[in-house]
Amino acid sequence: MSNPNEVPQQPGSQPTPSGDVPPPGYQPPQGAPQPPSYQTPAPSYQEPAPGYQAPGNQAPPPGYQQPAYQQPAPGQQGQGFHFEMPTDGPKSFNDVLPRGGFSGMFNVTGMPTELKVSYWIWLIGGFLGLLGGLIGIFGTLVLFSVIPALAAVVLLLVIVSLVLAAAQVVLAMKMKEGKEWARLALTVLVGVGLLLSVIGSASTDGRSNGWFGFIVGLAAAVLMWLPNSQAWFKSVKRTA
Template identity: 50%
Template sequence: MTNFSRAPRSGAAGLFSLAGLPVELKVSFWIWFAGGVLSVLGGLLGMLGSLVLFAAAPAAATAVLILMLLAASVGVAQVVFAFRLKAGRAWARVALTVLAAITLVLAVVNGASGAGQAGNWIAFLVALAATVLMWLPRPQAWFRGAPGRNTSAE
């Protein structure tokens, strides 16, 4: 029997402490956290790049700036949800699942537009893996607060 504890250490020491979480949730947390940080960084770099575009095409630059702000905002939300997931908040698991679904929609739309960016599909597959890990039986039991329970009877 595995003893799952929901009480992480407080303060800076507890910020990245994953003690007591099932391995699946630890991996999922790191995927969501790293993806969120990369999204924030990509959004910020894109915003800087859009500043150069303002000289040549202000309307296009405005659209790019808005999209990059959105990407950075989603990244921040993803990081926040990952920390709430680690803290045992079931709603964060649902929110991250919705973000994975949005990633799928964006990949489909981007693929249909003929832009040919495989990065959206890769992002979706990574989000899908993190999502599946959150919903496996051991994490399910951990969220229900039933230590050691490995069944998925819902």
């Protein structure tokens, strides 16, 4: 007696063994439904973790962009010369005046040797400029009786020199406090001194002694920008 649950077999076919996997060479009968095919979806690309390196010369996947270059943080740069505009400029007239007045004029504790030498050059040169300006005013008054036109030019130069000498003393004391804007202003004064030396030599037929002051000021300016001096200014700025 036949079992109604048995599936009729096609002639020449072999019965399917138990289990889900058909035997090798098995062909489903005609008209039988085909089993659904499944395809594994391709995995989506994910950004690699920081520090990950692809093995060998494997090319990055499509759409991958190399991270942009980032500027190194301050303090990680080289120790060479690096100019930056000062950010500690004076906000009022009181910021220009020396801290505590002129009583701490001779206190240079904590400064590197290069800045100490530069400071004394600026300070002594400023006082000598004030003294020379006062003497020049009296000499110009005598020159007015001989050559009035030349005396007027010389008097103007003497007044400008007096103002610059006074500013030099004040700026030197602010530089001693670690103010970068004062260092930059003193460097600009060297350029002004060069211009005055050229004008003075032209107006006095080469008898001006302004070139000596310019060379001394140039040496003082160079000392302010040496590596030890720059490191000291940065340390003062961080602790301010």
